[in-house]
Amino acid sequence: MDIDKLIARINELSRKNKTVGLSDEETKERDELRQQYLNNFKRNFRQQLDTIKYVEDEENNITH
Template sequence: MDIDKLIARINELSRKNKTVGLTDEETKERDELRQRYLNNFKSNFKQQLDTIKYVEDEENNIKH
């Protein structure tokens, strides 16, 4: 499931929870989808952090 569909389904379940409530199966699905979203977010964020280069490090490499 791509991220847009994942978010859409999470939002759909959230709206339903506010109006009529969720069944036990839907609550479990919502929790699993939220966890998948968070894992995806953490993975992407870590990947971005891993690509950061510090200016001081690059300056030190040029001087050597």
Template sequence: MGQLIDRINELSRKNKTVGLTKEELAERDELRKKYLENFRSNFRQQLDNIEIVDEPDSNKQ
């Protein structure tokens, strides 16, 4: 994941300075897509592992 982010950042910096070729634009788009898929998958996994526990309400009679 670190290498993926590093390459995305490298392409982003290059785009701001000299621009990207068509191949580099396609690579950047593909890398961003992979990053988002990975992020969503990890986030979904975290949400699936959350367990909600309700404590009994001591004020109820």
């Protein structure tokens, strides 16, 4: 699912929960969507961390 659609659906369910409440099926869907979002966030964050290069490491490689 597209991240924008995922967030929109999570927000929609959240608003509904605050006003009229959610059915058991909707609660389950919301929990699954939240888990998908968190997994996606963690994966993207890990990719960003993996691309970080430390300046100290590069300086040591140049001088040695």
